[in-house]
Amino acid sequence: MNAYSNRDLIILSRYADTDTAAFEQEVRSIHEILYRVEGTEQFCQAHEVIDLNHYRILEKSYLVRKIISDPIKPFVFLFNKN
Missing domain, CATH: 1.10.287 (Helix Hairpins)
Incomplete structure (x- = not known):
């Protein structure tokens, strides 16, 4: 295998x-x-980041990948689009 x-x-x-x-x-x-x-690309496409510190929603996969690669800060949420 x-x-x-x-x-x-x-x-x-x-x-x-x-x-x-x-x-x-x-x-x-x-x-x-x-x-x-x-894979990571499909994970990032299926999720978005809700950042309440800066009042924004990040949907682009490269931005989601950047956020999840670092330790997640308080009031930053990972949300599944499905």
Whole structure:
């Protein structure tokens, strides 16, 4: 498996006679999809920062990344857009 596939997955299948090679390929595909979806860029696109100290909302992903890389100050909130 890849280095980023260090996680536990529960995969349910309807078919009891699943081929081992096909099953391993399916697990690799799922890990690749999760790796792309769980990245920092997608996290920053799905969140915004509400800064009550300066009365502003930061939505641009590079600004969100900058805020979360530093220790978060009081009255600065990370908000999920979903």
